[in-house]
Amino acid sequence: MEHFLGWEVELADSCFDSSAFIMMDYRLRYQDSTSFTYVLPFSDRHALIEYTFFTSYLLKEDVYEDLLRQYLHKYLGSIPYQIRRTEQGVIPMTDYAFGNDHKRNLKKIETAGGWVRPSSGYSFSASGRYVDQIIKNIVRNRDIAPGVAQNRWRWYDRIFLHILQHNNVLGQGSLKRCTKTTTSNC
Ligand SMILES: Cc1cc2nc3c(=O)[nH]c(=O)nc-3n(C[C@H](O)[C@H](O)[C@H](O)COP(=O)(O)OP(=O)(O)OC[C@H]3O[C@@H](n4cnc5c(N)ncnc54)[C@H](O)[C@@H]3O)c2cc1C
Structure with a gap:
């Protein structure tokens, strides 16, 4: 979490x-x-x-x-x-397969749809893209799900979640490449 x-x-x-x-x-x-x-x-x-x-x-x-x-x-x-x-x-920080909860006429969105990035807890920027994609799918008269909440980083997210779960202290090292820390001026 x-x-x-x-x-x-x-x-x-x-x-x-x-x-x-x-x-x-x-x-x-x-x-x-x-x-x-x-x-x-x-x-x-x-x-x-x-x-x-x-x-x-x-x-x-x-x-x-x-x-x-x-x-x-x-x-x-x-x-x-x-x-x-x-x-x-x-x-939540999870790799639970939210897509399995979709029904033919009921598609879940946001947290319930798996739109929250498991390795960061962020969702806002992806949500904008997914909403655009849903609108495109609707306009094309297609099922709304294709192209939504599927991303190629899921495998990396899973590795990171595994590290956090089994050796939480190592999280910092795993995140090093994608973090930026500056020091305060005062
Ligand atoms: C303090 C805080 C800061 C955050 N900062 C960021 C950030 O900077 N960037 C980022 O990407 N993510 C951030 N997040 C995460 C992001 O807010 C969530 O991932 C996202 O809002 C989840 O969207 P959601 O629609 O699933 O839930 P919510 O945004 O919580 O929406 C659920 C809605 O359903 C309503 N609701 C609940 N139960 C019922 C009911 N029974 N009947 C009717 N309505 C109901 C609620 O009132 C609410 O409006 C932050 C979260 C928090 C709590």
Whole structure:
């Protein structure tokens, strides 16, 4: 599962580089897990900071809160801050064959249709492409499913899920090539 807690924070002083974001920062890890922080700035004082896990277990809310506090303290200059908004979520990371649940006249979409990328929990960009494809299929008077939620990366997703499930701590190494971490300026 991809599970996370995010705080939209307003700092008392400037710190963020609003022209850059921090993705998958592994400096603060929870035990032997694949866990990391995102920092998505809106301005030099205002950002969404999200602590995220790729694990098969969930944690109590105070664990995520404590990690966010630690990150603000260690890597964002320990500047006083206010929490404007919070967000949290749990997104499935699975290679379950969702396509098997389609019926002749009932095709599932989004999470139920397997549109969420198992290795990242993302769906928005693919959903746009799949909706375009469904519209094309309908206009051509075809079944709506062909070309939807089938992608050549599924095999790689499966390998990554296998690593996460059997040796969770190795997730960071597996993701290295597709992550970019920058350091904060403050
Ligand atoms: C905090 C958060 C941040 C995320 N950020 C990103 C991101 O940056 N990029 C990305 O690609 N993905 C992101 N995701 C994942 C993405 O939001 C989901 O993968 C996607 O929204 C799943 O779409 P869905 O239609 O399956 O579910 P949802 O978007 O949850 O839609 C389900 C809808 O069904 C409605 N509903 C539920 N039960 C009933 C019922 N019984 N009757 C009628 N209506 C019902 C709900 O109200 C809801 O509107 C994020 C998820 C969360 C939680």
